[in-house]
Amino acid sequence: MVTTSTTPASSTKSTPAPSGTRIPRRRGAGLWRRNVLPTTFLWVLVLLMAFPLLWFLLSSFKPGSELFSYPLSFLPRDWTLGGYVDAFDRVDFLRYLRNSTIVATVTTALTVFLCATTGYALAKYRNPWLSVLGLCILSMTMLPGEVILNPLFIVIRDLGLYNSLLGVIVPTVVTPTGVFMFRQFFLSVPDELLQAARIDGASEYRIFFGIMMPLARPIALTLAIISFQWRWNDYILPLIVLGDPKNYTLQIALRSLVGADNINWSVLLAASVLSMLPLVVLYLVFQRYITSSNINAGLKD
Amino acid sequence: MSTTLTTDAPAQAGASPPKRRKRRFGRHRLAPFLFTVLTAALFALFFVGPGVLGLSYSLTDYRGWGDAEFVGLANYAELLRDESFYGALGRTLVYALFSVPLAYCLSLSMAVALNAVRSKGKTAARIIFFLPWLVSPIVTGVIWRWMFGESFGFINYLIRLVGGGGLPWSSDADLSLAVVILASAWGGAAFNMLLFIAALNNVPQSYYEAARLDGANAWQLFRNITLPSIAPTSVLVILLTTLGQMKEFAMIQALNGGGPGTQNRLIVQYIYETGFERSQIGYASAASMVLLVVLMIIAIIQLWVSKRSGNAW
Numbered sequence: 001m002v003t004t005s006t007t008p009a010s011s012t013k014s015t016p017a018p019s020g021t022r023i024p025r026r027r028g029a030g031l032w033r034r035n036v037l038p039t040t041f042l043w044v045l046v047l048l049m050a051f052p053l054l055w056f057l058l059s060s061f062k063p064g065s066e067l068f069s070y071p072l073s074f075l076p077r078d079w080t081l082g083g084y085v086d087a088f089d090r091v092d093f094l095r096y097l098r099n100s101t102i103v104a105t106v107t108t109a110l111t112v113f114l115c116a117t118t119g120y121a122l123a124k125y126r127n128p129w130l131s132v133l134g135l136c137i138l139s140m141t142m143l144p145g146e147v148i149l150n151p152l153f154i155v156i157r158d159l160g161l162y163n164s165l166l167g168v169i170v171p172t173v174v175t176p177t178g179v180f181m182f183r184q185f186f187l188s189v190p191d192e193l194l195q196a197a198r199i200d201g202a203s204e205y206r207i208f209f210g211i212m213m214p215l216a217r218p219i220a221l222t223l224a225i226i227s228f229q230w231r232w233n234d235y236i237l238p239l240i241v242l243g244d245p246k247n248y249t250l251q252i253a254l255r256s257l258v259g260a261d262n263i264n265w266s267v268l269l270a271a272s273v274l275s276m277l278p279l280v281v282l283y284l285v286f287q288r289y290i291t292s293s294n295i296n297a298g299l300k301d
Numbered sequence: 302m303s304t305t306l307t308t309d310a311p312a313q314a315g316a317s318p319p320k321r322r323k324r325r326f327g328r329h330r331l332a333p334f335l336f337t338v339l340t341a342a343l344f345a346l347f348f349v350g351p352g353v354l355g356l357s358y359s360l361t362d363y364r365g366w367g368d369a370e371f372v373g374l375a376n377y378a379e380l381l382r383d384e385s386f387y388g389a390l391g392r393t394l395v396y397a398l399f400s401v402p403l404a405y406c407l408s409l410s411m412a413v414a415l416n417a418v419r420s421k422g423k424t425a426a427r428i429i430f431f432l433p434w435l436v437s438p439i440v441t442g443v444i445w446r447w448m449f450g451e452s453f454g455f456i457n458y459l460i461r462l463v464g465g466g467g468l469p470w471s472s473d474a475d476l477s478l479a480v481v482i483l484a485s486a487w488g489g490a491a492f493n494m495l496l497f498i499a500a501l502n503n504v505p506q507s508y509y510e511a512a513r514l515d516g517a518n519a520w521q522l523f524r525n526i527t528l529p530s531i532a533p534t535s536v537l538v539i540l541l542t543t544l545g546q547m548k549e550f551a552m553i554q555a556l557n558g559g560g561p562g563t564q565n566r567l568i569v570q571y572i573y574e575t576g577f578e579r580s581q582i583g584y585a586s587a588a589s590m591v592l593l594v595v596l597m598i599i600a601i602i603q604l605w606v607s608k609r610s611g612n613a614w
Contacts, residue, residue, distance in 0.1 A: 034419050035419045035420075035421075038414065038417035038418075038419055038420035039419070039420040039421045039422070041410075041414050041417070041420070042414040042415065042417065042420045042421075042422070042423070042426050043422065043426070045410060045411055045414050045426075045430075046425075046426045046429050046430065049411075049429060049430055049432075049433060049487065049490070050429050050432070052444050052445065052448055052487065053432060053433070053436070053444065055447075055448060055455055056443075056444045056447060056448075059447065067453065068452070068453045070458070071458070072455060072458045114339055114340050114343075115340075117336040117337065117339075117340070118336060118337050118340040120336060121332075121333040121336035121337045122337075124333075125329055125332070125333035127330060127333065129333070129334065129337075130333055130337065133337055133340070133341055133344075136341075136344060136349075137340075137344065140344070140348055142597070142600075143348070143352060143593065144544070144548055144596070146548045146550065146569045146572070146589075146592070147355070147589045147590075147592055147593045147596075148348075148351040148352055148354075148355050148589065149569075149572060149573065149576060149585075149589065150355065150358065150572070150576040150577075150582045150585050150586050150589065151350075151351035151352070151354035151355040151358060151582075151586065152347065152351040153576075153577070154351075154354060154358075154365070154582070155346065155347065155350055155351050155354065159346075170343070170347070171343075171347040173343055174340050174343045174344055174347075174348075179340070204329060204332035205332065205335075208332075208336070229434070229435065232437070233436075233437030233438065233439075235437070235438060235439055235550070235551035235554070236550055236551060236569075236573075240573075240577060251437055251439045251551070254439050254440065254443065254555070255439055255551075255554060255555060258439070258442070258443055258446070258555050259554075259558065265447070268443060269443075269447070272440045272443050272444075275437070275440060276435060276436060276437075276440060279435040280432075280435055283431070283432075283435055284428075287428065287431075290431070290434075
């Protein structure tokens with residue numbers, strides 16, 4: 001499945017394949033069938049997908065009294081930021097935001113670095129050690145983290161990482177998807193490039209950091225965004241590792257809001273919307289790196 | 302073993318001259334080793350270690366502290382008689398059975414709609430389709446809980462508007478599970494859509510042209526060309542989705558907490574509660590091992606079916 005192009009950036013535009021279907025036909029009924037029907041289908045789906053988000057977002061701007069008063073209105077009758085103010089006042093939102101940011105950023109940086117070096121070694125060197133490691137990482141996709149929840153906790157606890165952000169960061173750094181994304185990419189880089197650099201006397205490390213990593217920038221960015229999203233939205237590992245509310249990440253804090261006996265909906269709505277903001281900004285900026293089909297590289301291997 | 306090597310290797314890289322390195326490690330042995338050693342160490346520590354520990358805990362009565370006593374297969378024997386375990390496992394299978402087809406149809410429809418040559422506004426639609434991917438499982442649960450609230454939710458409001466009585470979305474177990482199924486399809490659609498788009502782009506356009514010349518209509522094109530051509534991706538999507546649904550935890554936690562009561566408690570929640578709230582680590586590990594076996598059986602069955610049927614679908 002490896003594309004022959006060396007830079008995956010060229011394949012990032014995965015717009016639908018151009019079709020040669022412009023056979024002139026009867027106008028009128030044909031136009032209806034060919035243009036209006038697909039467009040309607042598309043936008044009905046868009047409406048279905050967007051509605052829950054939109055309803056949620058608009059509700060977060062309603063004052064607490066309006067949230068439950070019939071008849072419900074789609075747009076807030078009385079726009080307010082009250083819920084957002086409460087989210088900062090009553091919930092220690094900034095602290096959770098900081099914790100989540102630390103966890104997601106540090107893990108992402110480590111993930112990209114380690115997956116790049118490992119993927120590169122798996123693609124460009126041959127020796128028994130690497131074959132074994134490759135198989136091990138492949139087996140990692142078979143055994144999901146949920147299955148080793150209890151023993152993983154014991155390991156983290158015995159390493160003294162219980163209740164520290166480090167305990168959330170370190171276990172999640174190595175991801176098979178990331179390793180295979182890089183391996184797939186480096187396989188498509190011609191070996192001649194490597195040979196030429198070696199003949200010029202460059203050390204293996206210089207080749208990797210000076211030549212290969214710059215080439216792999218689009219992959220690194222894609223993995224960085226995916227990894228940031230994973231770690232930002234992670235729930236189960238922070239749940240078992242972080243015991244002290246001071247160390248909670250956003251997701252755990254939100255869960256404790258929604259798990260309360262009397263849910264404070266106006267705070268919960270606002271805090272949830274706020275928790276999504278960083279990812280939405282990241283997505284809008286780097287949109288083309290995510291929706292490109294490169295994500296499949298590791299999975300379709 | 303890998304930890305001792307870690308402390309050793311960097312010193313060598315810095316100090317020893319290249320000639321000696323070559324003699325000791327052969328050509329390009331040290332570099333790939335250094336490139337992978339940290340990954341291997343983390344892998345051993347947080348993956349192999351817990352895997353082996355889990356298997357051995359499942360044979361003991363370990364409770365998280367003190368000494369573990371070897372009890373043989375007693376945990377597994379007890380699991381066989383544990384009705385709450387069966388309940389959780391069965392509920393998880395029911396959930397997967399209903400949510401996988403829905404997730405499949407939704408993400409395929411989105412991909413097909415985006416791939417239609419003549420529809421308008423595809424760039425915007427693509428961005429909107431992808432937004433749910435950004436929403437964390439917890440927030441997904443909150444969003445759908447808000448929509449399906451019994452006394453304040455939008456859906457019950459609509460039902461009352463048209464004269465109905467409002468449905469018990471959170472106090473009836475089956476309706477509650479239905480909301481979870483909808484929410485999971487919504488939240489997981491974007492990623493599968495990407496897989497489908499990639500597959501759809503690889504279907505040769507000439508097939509469609511030839512079929513159109515023969516007078517095939519849109520449904521026939523989809524049924525007889527598109528579906529068979531993307532069959533391998535379909536298998537992949539169904540497999541990944543099934544495995545993902547079997548591990549559902551976070552979203553349902555926020556949506557109904559496995560309720561009403563414990564009726565919608567899925568298997569991962571069962572393992573979590575047994576291991577962490579009742580701290581029966583040995584027993585929870587045995588349940589984990591059973592889950593692992595179930596996951597493997599699902600994967601094997603699906604791969605086997607897809608091999609056997611070839612391109613027949």
